[in-house]
Amino acid sequence: MKGxxxxxxxxxxxxxxxxxxxxxxxxxxxNSFQSDGGTGGFVISNYVRFFSKSTYLKLTGRTIFNSVxxxxxxxxxxxxLAYIMAKKLKGLKNIVMILIIIPFFTNQLVRVYSWLIFxxxxxxxxxxxxxxxxxxxxxxxxxxxxAVIIGLVHAFFPYMVITIYMALERMDNSIxxxxxxxxxxxxxxxxxxxxxxxxxxxxxxxxxxxxxxxGTFVEPRILGGVNGTVIGTVxxxxxxxxxxxxxxxxxxFILLAMVLISMAAIGKWGKRYDI
Amino acid sequence: xxxxxxxxxTKKYGNNTxxxxxxxxxxxGKLISILGPSGCGKTTTLRMIxxxxxxxxxxxxxxxKEVGAIPVNKRNIGMVFQSYALFPHMTVEQxxxxxxxxxxxxxxxxxxxxxxxxxxxxxxxxxxxxxxxLSGGQQQRVALARALVIKPDVLLLDECLSALDKKLRVEMQxxxxxxxxxxxxxxxxxxxxxxxxxxxSDKIVVMNAGxxxxxxxxxxxxxxxxxxxxxxxxxxxxxxxxxxxxxENNKVQLETENGNITIPAQNAVVxxxxxxxxxxxxxxxxxxxxxxxxxxxxHVTYSGNISTCTVVCSGKEIICEVQNAxxxxxxxxxxxxTLDWDSAGSIEIIGGVN
Ligand SMILES: Nc1ncnc2c1ncn2[C@@H]1O[C@H](COP(=O)(O)OP(=O)(O)OP(=O)(O)O)[C@@H](O)[C@H]1O
Ligand SMILES: [Mg+2]
Numbered sequence: 001m002k003g004x005x006x007x008x009x010x011x012x013x014x015x016x017x018x019x020x021x022x023x024x025x026x027x028x029x030x031n032s033f034q035s036d037g038g039t040g041g042f043v044i045s046n047y048v049r050f051f052s053k054s055t056y057l058k059l060t061g062r063t064i065f066n067s068v069x070x071x072x073x074x075x076x077x078x079x080x081l082a083y084i085m086a087k088k089l090k091g092l093k094n095i096v097m098i099l100i101i102i103p104f105f106t107n108q109l110v111r112v113y114s115w116l117i118f119x120x121x122x123x124x125x126x127x128x129x130x131x132x133x134x135x136x137x138x139x140x141x142x143x144x145x146x147a148v149i150i151g152l153v154h155a156f157f158p159y160m161v162i163t164i165y166m167a168l169e170r171m172d173n174s175i176x177x178x179x180x181x182x183x184x185x186x187x188x189x190x191x192x193x194x195x196x197x198x199x200x201x202x203x204x205x206x207x208x209x210x211x212x213x214x215g216t217f218v219e220p221r222i223l224g225g226v227n228g229t230v231i232g233t234v235x236x237x238x239x240x241x242x243x244x245x246x247x248x249x250x251x252x253f254i255l256l257a258m259v260l261i262s263m264a265a266i267g268k269w270g271k272r273y274d275i
Numbered sequence: 276x277x278x279x280x281x282x283x284x285t286k287k288y289g290n291n292t293x294x295x296x297x298x299x300x301x302x303x304g305k306l307i308s309i310l311g312p313s314g315c316g317k318t319t320t321l322r323m324i325x326x327x328x329x330x331x332x333x334x335x336x337x338x339x340k341e342v343g344a345i346p347v348n349k350r351n352i353g354m355v356f357q358s359y360a361l362f363p364h365m366t367v368e369q370x371x372x373x374x375x376x377x378x379x380x381x382x383x384x385x386x387x388x389x390x391x392x393x394x395x396x397x398x399x400x401x402x403x404x405x406x407x408x409l410s411g412g413q414q415q416r417v418a419l420a421r422a423l424v425i426k427p428d429v430l431l432l433d434e435c436l437s438a439l440d441k442k443l444r445v446e447m448q449x450x451x452x453x454x455x456x457x458x459x460x461x462x463x464x465x466x467x468x469x470x471x472x473x474x475x476s477d478k479i480v481v482m483n484a485g486x487x488x489x490x491x492x493x494x495x496x497x498x499x500x501x502x503x504x505x506x507x508x509x510x511x512x513x514x515x516x517x518x519x520x521x522x523e524n525n526k527v528q529l530e531t532e533n534g535n536i537t538i539p540a541q542n543a544v545v546x547x548x549x550x551x552x553x554x555x556x557x558x559x560x561x562x563x564x565x566x567x568x569x570x571x572x573x574h575v576t577y578s579g580n581i582s583t584c585t586v587v588c589s590g591k592e593i594i595c596e597v598q599n600a601x602x603x604x605x606x607x608x609x610x611x612x613t614l615d616w617d618s619a620g621s622i623e624i625i626g627g628v629n
Contacts, residue, residue, distance in 0.1 A: 174360040177327055178418075180347040181354040182374035182425060192373070196364045275363045275407070 032249035046250035086168035143225035160205035167201025203270030283333035311482035353422030557620030558595035
């Protein structure tokens with residue numbers, strides 16, 4: 001009886017959730033099964049079109065490749081950084097943390113255009129590299145996959161730093177002392193104790209970088225130009241340029257499926273490291 | 276397996292001297308208990324022996340070898356932490372095997388020794404579990420097995436039995452004693468439990484505020500406390516303090532803050548301030564008319580084998596314990612009684628008055 005009454009209180013929230021999240025999604029789902037001709041019949045031609053054209057499959061491949069690269073590079077940058085912050089820095093770590101999370105508070109476009117200015121031919125990076133003699137002449141990074149990945153790494157690696165940092169920070173120091181008291185060197189302690197115990201943080205970091213990376217379109221478009229086309233930009237084009245809403249909706253659902261599958265896969269893999 | 280000697284060990288955190296120039300010798304294969312109030316520096320002392328903390332002064336020797344330059348992982352110590360510190364991502368078995376793996380023990384031998392160690396602490400059934408699936412007491416036992424399995428030269432136990440219930444604790448104490456006798460490992464044992472320290476130790480070290488108050492056998496510490504702190508910290512104690520007015524026939528008359536009182540004693544210097552401690556079980560009730568200290572029973576606590584009575588004698592509370600040998604013969608509240616004890620029961624604490 002009491003439980004029923006309490007449930008009533010969740011109804012407004014449920015209703016809001018339905019109206020603003022589930023309902024639009026259902027409309028999109030419905031649209032994705034409509035043909036652009038508009039006969040009103042239920043067709044799967046939008047999905048067939050996606051999977052039968054090699055362009056789209058290639059874009060899918062590139063999207064996944066970008067996400068993998070961004071995740072791997074973020075991991076390589078974030079782990080040592082998080083480790084140093086958690087274990088070596090004392091008072092300084094708050095300042096470093098603030099520096100790392102500043103990108104969170106920067107407008108996405110400002111951030112991306114800053115990279116554009118920095119990376120473009122004749123830009124700041126070029127002059128620096130030219131002056132120290134590392135590169136001769138034009139840099140040629142802008143409007144390549146590299147530029148996209150640089151922009152995405154910058155956008156996403158702070159999340160990874162934070163998840164790994166939290167895993168390392170809450171590690172009880174006496175566990176590490178126990179390891180050395182049992183005869184382990186510093187390196188062995190890292191390999192056998194610290195690293196495995198930080199894996200839950202690594203797994204959530206991978207999840208939190210890889211998954212949203214699949215759907216990005218701002219960095220690929222601005223920093224990648226024609227070389228930056230990914231699923232995200234295709235969906236955007238379908239909705240805002242070509243007005244192919246039905247096809248756009250179908251691709252969006254394919255992307256959603258990719259997101260869900262990768263979340264499930266990463267989650268399942270991460271279960272192994274549950275502490 | 277090593278004799279451990281601490282010479283003038285000092286540790287400071289900032290301006291705070293946590294351990295203050297302590298000297299301590301642990302003979303090979305003996306069990307030394309470190310006893311003292313919270314924050315007196317017990318854990319810090321253990322951590323210096325282990326090598327986790329560098330002393331700010333003094334030296335530590337394992338078998339005449341100064342170990343200051345030897346890092347923790349080369350000291351061959353076994354340590355059980357106050358917080359157990361098991362590896363949460365490893366099973367019980369893997370936890371116990373860890374130290375042997377570091378020593379490059381062959382896998383077949385590791386398997387054997389791990390099984391043996393787990394059996395020793397009655398945890399063999401839990402070999403495949405993760406620490407979080409164990410109770411506090413079970414975790415402590417795994418931590419103990421993990422420290423013992425490597426056959427350390429020195430074993431450091433920081434309140435390692437404190438999470439166990441009474442029955443298991445006594446069982447583990449007996450086990451520990453047996454294991455230590457078998458392995459002959461020199462052991463430092465930090466505990467809050469006086470009874471545990473009494474029954475287990477070859478030597479008890481009483482610490483207070485970073486200093487050693489007294490070190491000795493359990494008998495010495497209890498029967499011949501050297502300081503007021505030791506006497507009060509270990510077991511119950513009645514203190515009699517005051518200027519000796521007279522001393523004859525093994526009776527001293529003291530001028531205390533509660534007025535003059537005459538107690539049995541073997542020694543006194545007339546005219547000087549004296550401090551005696553009398554253990555409650557040394558005091559006996561004598562029949563009226565006999566010589567003794569007269570008082571009224573204020574309070575009786577029954578605890579099975581003994582009754583603890585608080586007797587007020589001209590304003591001073593005296594705690595005494597009587598055996599409940601014959602039921603129904605316990606002192607009653609409000610009863611007028613006469614107390615007496617052998618003069619040897621009054622332990623004179625020299626230099627205790629200041
Ligand atoms: N890393 C540290 N930095 C500063 N002070 C410390 C540090 N470790 C311990 N202390 C201080 O040193 C004193 C002794 O601590 P220690 O842990 O040795 O006490 P203990 O005798 O083991 O107490 P307990 O019985 O509560 O475990 C305490 O006052 C404590 O606050
Ligand atoms: Mg302690």
